[in-house]
Amino acid sequence: MVAPAKSSLRIESRSRTATTQRAHLAPAAIQGLEVLALPVTELSAYVQALVERNPLLDFDSDGFTVALDDVLQDDSERDDWAPSDGDFRPRLRMRQQEGGFDMGRVRDECCQTETLACHLRTQLDGAAASDVPRPLIHAIIDCLNDDGYFDGSLPALCAEVGCDGEAGERALAFVQGLTPRGVGARTLQECLLLQLDDGMPGAAVARLMIKESLEDLADNRTTRLMRTYHVNLDELAQIRELIAGLDPRPGSSFSQRKDTVYVVPDLVVERRGTSFAVRVAGELAERLVRHDEYEAWVQASGDADARAWLDEKRTEADTALANVAQRKRTLFRFGMYLLEAQYGFFRHGQAAMRPLTMQQVADGLGLHVSTVSRIVADKHILTPWGTYPLKHFFSTALPATGAGGGSALSSLAIKERIKELVAGEDARRPLSDATITEMLNAEGVEIKRRTVAKYREALGISRQSQRRR
Structure with a gap:
């Protein structure tokens, strides 16, 4: 007879204690890091807010006093913006002439840049008399955007002024005849066509290409363009250079964009x-x-x-x-x-x-x-x-051998080298990504073709087919 097996239950209790360290920054240290992170453009506002809420803080006005002798002295041989004793602020100085201070200089430096509308209206004063109503011309000028394009509704303007559509077309053509050339256009094609002169070499074929094959020009479809317009490679390169010399934004030189960001170095x-x-x-x-x-x-x-x-x-x-x-x-x-x-x-x-x-x-x-x-x-x-x-x-490192002595190279330096290789290539036979990779490998840079393609795109360099001329 077999005795029954005995079962036993054992309970073990284990406790583990782990010690972890957590760093807690004091409020003063946190404020110090916040001030450190501020760029110089925001530091002034931060300090100004401190002065406004804390009566014990103030700006040292002694550092901004200007002696009368310093203002009146003739200091024309010195640079107005030269730093003095590490001070980055420009010196305050007014030039004295025989008839008094040069207030014309102050006026010229403080005047506003001429706008495109003002420039066009100035040309109207000396323009020959036209059968187009001047209020309609002024209304068209007011509808030009910063790039010089007409983005208004011509029928609506004609109805507002009280004239027919033919008068509106004549008024728009009158504005398009003003300088800068290309202003008043409604499309990119029209803007480029307004700037073409019939006396330019290849202007006739260039007009056709702008009207019919602008996308082929942008994508550099050389073979298709040569077959369509019966031109050889040299003639196509001349036409392409002519079109590339036109301004797609004729009004931009007069533009005062509100979103302009000025960089102040720290x-x-x-x-x-x-x-x-x-x-x-x-x-x-x-x-x-x-x-x-x-x-x-x-x-x-x-x-x-x-x-x-x-x-x-x-x-x-x-x-x-x-x-x-x-x-x-x-x-x-x-x-x-x-x-x-x-x-x-x-x-x-x-x-x-x-x-x-x-x-x-x-x-x-x-x-x-x-x-x-x-x-x-x-x-x-x-x-x-x-x-x-x-x-x-701050950039990543890529290994280099051979001439590089085995030291790593910065990705920024490699991008600069790619830019140099593309700048020195033959326009008729531009370098491919594979060829650039082989050239860099021969110089001791260990890099892959896909990395070269990524760097080329980051530099804004077009692919091989688009660079062929």
Whole structure:
């Protein structure tokens, strides 16, 4: 007889304790990071808001006083915008002549740019008499957009003025006869046709191509164009050059677009002989000061609430001053590091750009990578080669062998090399992406064809068939 098996139940209780660290930033540190992230264009508004809500803070007006002797002296040999003692602000100076101050210069510098409508109406004053009603011509001019195109309703304008459609066509043709050539057109084809002169070589064929095959011209369908219009490759290249010289936006030179964005650099790298100097633009830390006049008043009053209020405002003022000063120091350190890391760019330009990551900058400056991200965000730098966003200097690395000595190359430098290769290609036999890839591989750059195509598109370079002339 087999004895029954015994079952047992064992309960184990295990507890594990894990220790994690979480960093909590103090409010003052958070404010410092927020100030660091502000570009120079927003820093002024931030400081102005601080001054308005904190009576202990104010702008140092002593830094903006101008002596009368400095204003009256003849200083024509010096540059009006030359920086003095690190001050980025332009000098205030008025030129004195024998008959007094040159107010004409002030008028010329402050006058508004001539608009397209004003330019066209000026031509009406000297135009010969026409059977077209002038109010209709003025109405058509008012319906021109910033590019010079007529985007109004001609029948509606004729009904408003009280004339027939034929008068409206004559009025529009009259406006189209004014300068700049092409103004008053309703379509791109009409704009280009208005600018063609019959005396130009190949103008007759060019008119036909603009009317019938503008898309083929844009897509560079060379074979189809040659067969359709019975021209050889040289004649087609001449016609293409003629059409490319026309202005598709004849009114843009008079346009005052409201969406224009002006870039103010936060850092400036200046060339001084054989060396460079780094400067932080917008030196607001020297303009913002704290006044202590309230201290004696509150102490004399003996009001505890007033003393607590003053302590709060003093802490806020000291924190604001420290944050603005810290922003300037951090930007200067970043600028010095960038100058050293991208020294080849500052000396030789885009082709000498080196690969750089935010983590490398963070390790070099002893900062967190998120702090570097705040430094770079929405900020620009003025260099001897132009103004660039700070993000422009960060790029991925591609391996290089052979002539490159095994060192990595920046993707920006490779893009610059692709641009150089395309600029030097034969227009009749443009380089394909595969050919460019082979040329870069021969130079020691390890890159794939799809990467070359991606860089070419990022540079705004058309594909091989569209570049053929």
